[in-house]
Amino acid sequence: MTTKPAYVLEANNITISFGGLTAVNDVSLQVPFQSIISIIGPNGAGKTTFFNAISGFYSCDSGTVLFQDRPINGIPTDEVANLGISRTYQNIRLFTNMTVVENILIGQQPRLRSTFLDAILQTSRNRREEKQSIQKASNLLDFVGLSAYADDMAKNLPYGAQRRLEIARALGNNPHLLLLDEPCAGMNPQETAAMIELIKTLRSQLKIAIVLIEHDMKVVMNISDSILVLDHGEKIAQGTPEEIQSDQRVVEAYLGSGTENLVEKYSQRKAANRKAVQPHVF
Amino acid sequence: MKTLFSKSIQFGIIAGVILIFSELINLTSTFAVILEKLFNSAKTGKTASPLAIQILTGLVVFFIAYTFLRKKNGSKSHTAGQEIGSGLLMGITAGILISLLNVILGTYLAKGQDIRNYLDAVSPEVISTFLFQTDIANAVIRYFIATILGGLAASLLHLVSSKTNVSGKISKFIQKIVQQSKIRIFLNKYPYMTTILTLLVVIAVFLLPVLVNAYAISVLGIVFIYAIMGLGLNLIVGLSGQLVFGYVAFYALGAYTFGLLTAPKPFGIEMNFWPALIIAIFIAAIGGLFVGVPIMNLRGDYLAIVTLGFGEIIRILINSNLLADFTGGPQGIKNIGQPTQPALTAKIFGKPFDDNVWFLYLILILFLVVLYVVFRLQYSRTGRSWEAMREDETVAQACGVTVSSYKVLAVVIGAAIAGLAGAIYASRNTYTGPGEYAFMVSVNALAVVVIGGMGSIPGTLLGAFIIKGLPELLRDLENYRMLVFGALLIAMMIIRPEGIWPVKRRTLSVTPESIEVLKKDLKP
Ligand SMILES: Nc1ncnc2c1ncn2[C@@H]1O[C@H](COP(=O)(O)OP(=O)(O)OP(=O)(O)O)[C@@H](O)[C@H]1O
Ligand SMILES: [Mg+2]
Numbered sequence: 001m002t003t004k005p006a007y008v009l010e011a012n013n014i015t016i017s018f019g020g021l022t023a024v025n026d027v028s029l030q031v032p033f034q035s036i037i038s039i040i041g042p043n044g045a046g047k048t049t050f051f052n053a054i055s056g057f058y059s060c061d062s063g064t065v066l067f068q069d070r071p072i073n074g075i076p077t078d079e080v081a082n083l084g085i086s087r088t089y090q091n092i093r094l095f096t097n098m099t100v101v102e103n104i105l106i107g108q109q110p111r112l113r114s115t116f117l118d119a120i121l122q123t124s125r126n127r128r129e130e131k132q133s134i135q136k137a138s139n140l141l142d143f144v145g146l147s148a149y150a151d152d153m154a155k156n157l158p159y160g161a162q163r164r165l166e167i168a169r170a171l172g173n174n175p176h177l178l179l180l181d182e183p184c185a186g187m188n189p190q191e192t193a194a195m196i197e198l199i200k201t202l203r204s205q206l207k208i209a210i211v212l213i214e215h216d217m218k219v220v221m222n223i224s225d226s227i228l229v230l231d232h233g234e235k236i237a238q239g240t241p242e243e244i245q246s247d248q249r250v251v252e253a254y255l256g257s258g259t260e261n262l263v264e265k266y267s268q269r270k271a272a273n274r275k276a277v278q279p280h281v282f
Numbered sequence: 283m284k285t286l287f288s289k290s291i292q293f294g295i296i297a298g299v300i301l302i303f304s305e306l307i308n309l310t311s312t313f314a315v316i317l318e319k320l321f322n323s324a325k326t327g328k329t330a331s332p333l334a335i336q337i338l339t340g341l342v343v344f345f346i347a348y349t350f351l352r353k354k355n356g357s358k359s360h361t362a363g364q365e366i367g368s369g370l371l372m373g374i375t376a377g378i379l380i381s382l383l384n385v386i387l388g389t390y391l392a393k394g395q396d397i398r399n400y401l402d403a404v405s406p407e408v409i410s411t412f413l414f415q416t417d418i419a420n421a422v423i424r425y426f427i428a429t430i431l432g433g434l435a436a437s438l439l440h441l442v443s444s445k446t447n448v449s450g451k452i453s454k455f456i457q458k459i460v461q462q463s464k465i466r467i468f469l470n471k472y473p474y475m476t477t478i479l480t481l482l483v484v485i486a487v488f489l490l491p492v493l494v495n496a497y498a499i500s501v502l503g504i505v506f507i508y509a510i511m512g513l514g515l516n517l518i519v520g521l522s523g524q525l526v527f528g529y530v531a532f533y534a535l536g537a538y539t540f541g542l543l544t545a546p547k548p549f550g551i552e553m554n555f556w557p558a559l560i561i562a563i564f565i566a567a568i569g570g571l572f573v574g575v576p577i578m579n580l581r582g583d584y585l586a587i588v589t590l591g592f593g594e595i596i597r598i599l600i601n602s603n604l605l606a607d608f609t610g611g612p613q614g615i616k617n618i619g620q621p622t623q624p625a626l627t628a629k630i631f632g633k634p635f636d637d638n639v640w641f642l643y644l645i646l647i648l649f650l651v652v653l654y655v656v657f658r659l660q661y662s663r664t665g666r667s668w669e670a671m672r673e674d675e676t677v678a679q680a681c682g683v684t685v686s687s688y689k690v691l692a693v694v695i696g697a698a699i700a701g702l703a704g705a706i707y708a709s710r711n712t713y714t715g716p717g718e719y720a721f722m723v724s725v726n727a728l729a730v731v732v733i734g735g736m737g738s739i740p741g742t743l744l745g746a747f748i749i750k751g752l753p754e755l756l757r758d759l760e761n762y763r764m765l766v767f768g769a770l771l772i773a774m775m776i777i778r779p780e781g782i783w784p785v786k787r788r789t790l791s792v793t794p795e796s797i798e799v800l801k802k803d804l805k806p
Pocket of ligand 1: 018021023041042043044045046047048049050090
């Protein structure tokens, strides 16, 4: 008799270092089912690195990652995807020379069973699966509002649409947990508002738990159940949006000491960052 | 004005240098002979007539000048006088250069010095051909006439076409035809017509062997064998994105396995065609597994170098005295088996086909089988996973593609197809030896894939025709065959870097269902 685990994901005391640099230092995070959790922190705080640890891109130096009570440390990324964790990337990484639908079909990989022999022999399993997966891809496209682009090359999509496509692709494997790395980066206010809506629907309609990294404080304060603040690889605070806004340490870590409104300052920073090229791979 | 002046001289120099270069390697007179043969079928011998050389010289200047004028006038237009002056200037510049060369060469000839020690192609006969068998002064006048006429013709043509905008109208007209072509609309309306058209093409291809002569049959045979190889390599390089260089190794494995199984020596097994073919494919696939597993974690350059090494190892092994008892060493294997023609064909067509015709049919049928297999693979989950890996290996894996097994799968299937090609090749020649498996074969197979368009199935077929068929068509060019071939390849890659027939993506999307379906679907 198994009881339903308390959290969809538990990361306990994660530490990751690159040579001398400790990018993530003893950080823990619990993600309840159907929750939206934001990770914030200055550039280079270790947010993306923390994501990479959860999704199997990097192995942790110490600490454990439990997915529904099951340890997933050190397992390859394709198996992480099989279990039901999906992610998007800070600088969009689509399969650029494939169509939008094909991108989502790749996202469904963990749910497909037909082999190359099925394909050559055109077995009924192959035909059925092909039909179902294309239907599902079309449904997902409709859900994220990209039906108009369905058969275009991914590289020809406008920027905002590419971010949405990454999310649609990530939904292909029926995830329990979705990791979004700066989903609103570089978007204008309208696109940002639409993205907030989409993220909320993901939770309310599709019952998916979401962890997102975001620099836009308006977004973060708007949708998060809980916020985790990292600085120099360390967790300096975690709490509800209200708690974080009034946390003196957070304000100092970001902005130096001062009384100005955190949200204000942050959006200025974001505007400045928008032009800066992101230096990392992920 | 000044820029037009200096640019005209610059392009005149370009034309002149091309002329000089072509003369020094004796390319001009070879082309001149071909040109003559086009208009005068009675023409024999290899000496070009003065007129043909003059026309060719004029044409070179004409093309260069016309290209220049067209580009130049994109920004601002010139008066008619300027245009003609520019053409004249280009003609004169080119004329000066080519005359200079001929004056120098003519002087050497007059002194009785042989300069073949330095310039291999320039024999005294060649020089006198280029001097039009007359004296130097006369030849110089003729060259100037040719180049100046070429330059003037270019400027006149450009004047006429830009004033009346003929070329623009023609290109618009062609575009219109292509866009609104009845055939297109017709095909869109009745999708099954595409199938019928494809069938017609297949039938036409199948009629070929009985229609063409023996030489064409042998060329077609090798073209389709390369097309089969190309389809296999296309899976590995074009789809899964692994730059495997030693592809010839699998080809050799197939050929040798087939040879050893069917030849009377050294083992005397003398197996039938079909079981031997299947075993050959199987052995090549196992070879693919042995190569594929160790290289699955290599990327890019490392992969290319390691697989290149593998190709060489196989070639050296089959050539070595060490294995001579098994492989025949440098002598290779003789009397390799051929398939017997089924009695059925004789019954249907009255008499059996000639052996070479029958073999070409066999190659065509096997080609179609391979075509079907790769087509199915490409447009399936497997093919898409390969492509995703090619696009971004890390992300593909994070999407759930088991990258290493898909990589090995691509190499194994590609190797099996190469093994098939090798076996047919050995059977067709009834002989196989180490000389057949040089590195060049890998390069050619790779060229077949790249020229046609990576990942494109029809492109691969086209690539095979260009790589193996075109050089045969260019036979008249003799020594310059490979030079012209190389130039054509370069030109193609500049004009269409994505390949001649790039992949066309399929339209897959269907009408979406309601969100309720998605909700149920996505229930984790
Ligand atoms: N693969 C790597 N090798 C070495 N150092 C790395 C690697 N990945 C990240 N780092 C370093 O780890 C630190 C944290 O990087 P990380 O990408 O996690 O920051 P971030 O919080 O996502 O910042 P940003 O807001 O700019 O995306 C940085 O100093 C970065 O240079
Ligand atoms: Mg980051």
